[in-house]
Amino acid sequence: xxxxxxxxxxxxxxxxxxxxxxKGVSMEAMKGDVIAILGxxxxxxxxxxRCINLLETPNSGDVYLAGEKIRMKKNRHGESVPxxxxxxxxxxxxxxxxxxxxxxxxxxxxxxxxxxxxxYVQKTPKAEAREKARALLDKVGxxxxxxxxxxxxxxxxxxxxxxxxxxxxxxxxxxxDEPTSALDPELVGEVLSVMxxxxxxxxxxxxxxHEMSFARDVSSRTVFLHQGEICEQGPPAKLFSNPETxxxxxxxxxxx
Amino acid sequence: xxxxxxxxxxxxxxxAQNFDRFLYGVWIxxxxxxxxxxxxxxxxxxxxxxxxxxxxxFNPLVWTYTYxxxxxxxxxxxxxxxxxxxxxxxxxESWLWDPILSSAWWCALIAFTLNTAAYTTELLxxxxxxxxxxxxxxxxATGHSYRARMxxxxxPSAFRRAIPAYSNEVIFMLHGSVVASTITLQDIxxxxxxxxxxxYLAYEGFITAALLYFLIVFTITRVFRWIERRYLRxxxxxxxxxxxxxxxxxxx
Numbered sequence: 001x002x003x004x005x006x007x008x009x010x011x012x013x014x015x016x017x018x019x020x021x022x023k024g025v026s027m028e029a030m031k032g033d034v035i036a037i038l039g040x041x042x043x044x045x046x047x048x049x050r051c052i053n054l055l056e057t058p059n060s061g062d063v064y065l066a067g068e069k070i071r072m073k074k075n076r077h078g079e080s081v082p083x084x085x086x087x088x089x090x091x092x093x094x095x096x097x098x099x100x101x102x103x104x105x106x107x108x109x110x111x112x113x114x115x116x117x118x119x120y121v122q123k124t125p126k127a128e129a130r131e132k133a134r135a136l137l138d139k140v141g142x143x144x145x146x147x148x149x150x151x152x153x154x155x156x157x158x159x160x161x162x163x164x165x166x167x168x169x170x171x172x173x174x175x176x177d178e179p180t181s182a183l184d185p186e187l188v189g190e191v192l193s194v195m196x197x198x199x200x201x202x203x204x205x206x207x208x209x210h211e212m213s214f215a216r217d218v219s220s221r222t223v224f225l226h227q228g229e230i231c232e233q234g235p236p237a238k239l240f241s242n243p244e245t246x247x248x249x250x251x252x253x254x255x256x
Numbered sequence: 257x258x259x260x261x262x263x264x265x266x267x268x269x270x271x272a273q274n275f276d277r278f279l280y281g282v283w284i285x286x287x288x289x290x291x292x293x294x295x296x297x298x299x300x301x302x303x304x305x306x307x308x309x310x311x312x313x314f315n316p317l318v319w320t321y322t323y324x325x326x327x328x329x330x331x332x333x334x335x336x337x338x339x340x341x342x343x344x345x346x347x348x349e350s351w352l353w354d355p356i357l358s359s360a361w362w363c364a365l366i367a368f369t370l371n372t373a374a375y376t377t378e379l380l381x382x383x384x385x386x387x388x389x390x391x392x393x394x395x396x397a398t399g400h401s402y403r404a405r406m407x408x409x410x411x412p413s414a415f416r417r418a419i420p421a422y423s424n425e426v427i428f429m430l431h432g433s434v435v436a437s438t439i440t441l442q443d444i445x446x447x448x449x450x451x452x453x454x455x456y457l458a459y460e461g462f463i464t465a466a467l468l469y470f471l472i473v474f475t476i477t478r479v480f481r482w483i484e485r486r487y488l489r490x491x492x493x494x495x496x497x498x499x500x501x502x503x504x505x506x507x508x
Contacts (some may be wrong), residue, residue, distance in 0.1 A: 051395055082319075087399075093399030103390035107413045107490050120408055121399040149490035169398065 004067030006204045007052070007095075007173045012061030014044075014051050021047045022058070023228040029173065032202040036236070039225035040251060045208045046100075048225065049177050052206070053095045054088055057081065064106035065091050066068045066172055093121050096166030100178040102158040104150040110137065110161050111146040117169045129168070136164040140194050156187030163194055174198070176207040214256050216240050224248045267457060271464050274451060278464055281421055281447035286472070288361070288443065289433045292368035293426060293485035299369070300376035307377065308384040318377065325374035330432045333371060337417060338363040338439045364436040372429050377419050383414035416487050444468050 007029040012020040021044040029035055039045040051058040054070070059080055063070045070091055071083040082088045096117075104113050111133060118129040137143045140160040150158050159179055166174055179195070180188045192214055199218045201206060209215060216236045223233040224247075232239060232248045239249045243249045272276075303321075306314035325333065341347045341357055343459045348358075387410050395409045437446035444465045451461030 055393055055397060089399045089401055092397055095397075096393075097397040097398075099390060101390045103388075103394035104390070105391050105394065105409055105413070107416055116408065117398045120404060151490055151492065155371075165398075242501065 003031070005029060006033070006066060007206070008062075008064040009052065010062040012048065012051055012063075012065070014047055014056060016058055020121070021228050022051065024061070025225070025230055027206075027223065027230075029204055030106045030207060031204055031224070033221060034203075034205045034207065036219035037206065037208045037225060038210075038212075038215055038222060039208075040254075043225040044228040045225045046177055049175050049206060049208050050098075051213075052175060053092050053097060054082065055097075059229045063091075065094060089121075093117065093169055094172045095123045095175060096169045096171035096173075097175040097177065098138045098159070098166050098179050100181050102150070102155070102159055102162045102182070104158055104165070106150050109147050109149055110142065110153070113150070113161060114165050114168045117165065122169065133164070133168055136167050137161075139167075139197075140164045141190075154187060155183045156190045159183065160194055160248070163191070163198075167198075173206065173217050175206045176205060176209070178208050178210065180209065180211055181250045210255070212240075224251065226251075265459075266463065267455075267460050270451070270455065270457065273461055274447070277442070277447045277450070278444065278468065281442055281444040281465075282472075284361075284436065284441060284446070285430070285433050285443040288368060288436055288441075289426075289430050292365055292372050292393055292433075293429055295365075296369045296372035297376055299373040300380055301411075303373065303377040304380035304384055305411075307381045322374040322378050325371055326378065330367065330371050331435050333439065334364060334367040334435050334439060337367050345460055360436075360439045360441050362438060364433075364441060367435070368429065368433065371432070372425065375425050375428075376422065379418055379425065380414060383418040383421075384410055386417065387413050417491070418486060419480065419484055423476065426476055426480075430472060430476070501508070 005028045007027075008195060009027045012022055012025045013020065014248055025044075025048055027035070037045045037048070047056055050056040051061075052063055054063075057080055058072075062072075068091070070088060072080050073083040075081045098177055104110075105116065108116065113132070114133040114136060115126070115129050118124040118132070119126055124132075134146070135142065137146055142157060142164070145153060145157065145161075150161065153161065163179075176195070180191050183191065188211070192211060195205070195207070195214065196218055207214070208218070219236050221233060222236040222239050224231050224239070224245075226245075226247045232243065232245050238249070240252070243252060266440075303314075303318045307318045307322075309315075337357075338360060341363075347353060391409060391413065392405065395405045400408065433443060434445040436443045437449055440446075442450065445462075448461035448465035451464075452458045
């Protein structure tokens, strides 16, 4: 028996009101895959990512994490809802997310932000978690900022803390939702280089991004979403040098 | 010293003579204010959480309660409890009557507590609702349950952001506590009124009362500045290391 995919999404649909944003997207990430998800704004790429950890509830479709399906049911209004919220919470802890707006907890120091998940969700002993948090902050180059509050850091530093916070959970899969889009151009590099290191370590990552160079150089597979559907996908070398669809060609020429 | 005092058109001797009464007045004022703030504050937390969650049953109930208590004067609320309830035989004959509802102190405490709980509920509810959406999402994405989110992220953040507004509520409650003097209690103002009634010297009693209230408010604002400096550091920008003084000067 082969090992199940780290993450599998089957035929995901999501509508807001009458507007269908995701029109049946399927995707599979094996352990160590780095999947870059590209698309124009409004293509549904962020919504897709947020459906995976149920920040948005998909209307239909299944999400499997290492073969375990997130169980959904219909409520009395016919809407899709989680069958067992405890299971969803357990799954979310294995699916760390890095947000466009960092979303660090502003009343906590950098160290407290990184400790929160391991200590209060995974119940790791504090001393052990603290030691690991130090190592992670060191890895993202912020060991000297452990006692700072997020508001006292630059955007790039905040995003690196957010990455350390995500790593602290030892996630099976990391979801990045446009991690560099809110950063000043000169701060993008420091965040991308941390993400490159993670890819090199063999982390499984889904990265919604506008950074073409990251998709081209780092991803093992690039997926182009257009109007809620996968329009084109494949290894980045092939995709970027030889785009097959008119939509992806137009998208690439707009980005360059 | 003697000569300086003789220029002040106040009977300092009389104030000094009755100063122990004033000190006892300070004690009554403070114990009513502090107790009602503590009990009212503890009531406000679950009420605010229920209201912020838009709970289908509790939210309208809590809304009605806060609307009524914030929409009527504290004096009227106190009269209704102290004079109003005694009108009913049922109340007078119940076990609540003898130790509690027949006592002015208890009635004042109940009225003040219900009043401050209503204000604090709304204040806290506002702070809970204003919690940055992204921070709540980050907690959800980390795997926090609703309870853990509330306890670890939303409430600690909301409490801190509510501090400046709450300091105003504390001062308001202290000032509001003068209502106690109208139902026979010898709080600070009560002693001032007693002095006026007994010696026909309005200034002596009321100036002393005003000074004592002022001193207490001064202490409260100092304490809140210290609390803000300690707990609101995270809200200040990178450039300003010092906390801007957020406690408003008392206005009411």
